[in-house]
Amino acid sequence: MMTTAIPHKNLRRRIAEAGLRAKAALVVGGFASLALAGFGTARLIAQVEGDRGIPPVANSVDIQVNGIEVDVTGKTGEEARIEGWKQAQKKAWEQLKGPAMPIEAIDAMVSSIVIEREQIGPRRYVARLGVIFDRAKAGQYVGAGEGGAVRSAPMLVLPILYSGGARQVFEVRNVWQKAWAEFQASGSPVDYVRPTGSGGESLILTAGQAGRSSRLWWRNILDQFNAADVVVPVARLERQWPGGPVQGTFTARFGPDNKVLESFTLTARDDEALPQMLSQAVVRIDGIYRDALLRGELVPDPTLLSGRIAFDRALGELRSRLMERDVRAAPPPAAPAPMITPDAPPVVDxxxxxxxxxxxxxxxxxxxxxxxxxxxxxxxxxxxxxxxxxxxxxxxxxxxxxxxxxxxxxxxxxxxxxxxxxxxxxx
Incomplete structure (x- = not known):
């Protein structure tokens, strides 16, 4: 075996150099740890901040029908436009399954026309319109009235989109969340709770959340949005080729167990027609949830409330015991004080x-x-x-x-x- 002799003075120098290298390694390691910590904080902030989430539109109490296509000709462009609006009113009334009426009677119930897109030519009018009916006038013919309509418990909406090999909810703004944000939910008996997806909501409302069955986890999330249960509308988009048709497979899911209610397929001719297809899909999924509500299936899962029920029962027993103790320790009642009748407040018109x-x-x-x-x-x-x-x-x-x-x-x-x-x- 070969041995190497190191002179004494060289040994001291090497020990000193080894110590300096160890100190340098500690300093570099410390800087690396701080850099990793800073990087992790930056990543966390990046997940919360940014332009994400789409606030839902304010619900109107009127009855609205969107996406009506009209293509009308006339002697002038203005005449064709008026005729196109009349056709849109008639088509909207048919979509609402209203009784047969003359166009004058239907027009009397219309409060406004929403122009989504229009082109006016010398003798032609092509447009996509929305029609808003006054609920006070049209509610007696279509839909349920304000009073005795069956309403669901508040349902948290978790719209999941599968597109391009990725699934997302609120991580970035997407067309499926936009379609649900623009849906006029006031005409539906389902009480939808639609998050905006901004801030920390994008961290807790993820596509993976739909696959979790933990009731405690779901209860914590639902309490943050004052909801009783969750509905999970899923859209899977597949493009045949760039710029070509887009096929969408839509599934209405419900509850913490991600129960499938119904699925269907729609096709858009290209990306320009995609928003209209998604709007139709939202309306159709709302119909699926309506039917489930009428069948008695769209009710909150009782296991979501089991922990709260036990807590409320224990709290009630504790309150009863404290009240009994206060009654036993209370002094005898004193003589009643004289009654003073305050002056009636002034009547304000x-x-x-x-x-x-x-x-x-x-x-x-x-x-x-x-x-x-x-x-x-x-x-x-x-x-x-x-x-x-x-x-x-x-x-x-x-x-x-x-x-x-x-x-x-x-x-x-x-x-x-x-x-x-x-x-x-x-x-």
Missing amino acids: VQSVTVQFASPDAAAVDAALSAVRGAPGVQNAATTSLAIGGTSVMRVSVAGGGAALAAALRSRGWQVSASGNVLKISR
């Missing part, structure tokens, strides 16, 4: 006021509603006609009438023009 406001997007609708509802004397405020990109209308019950409401809104920085009991407000 409550009037109904119509408020018109510009609504370029859902945020503008929320801002106008918040401002009006926060004004002194306002007892009730609700939209009666909603037109995103146009002028919406709300009905307000306010003490003191339109003058009091106009003064309150002006003091908050709103510009108000009044004509009787009709106010028009803007920023």
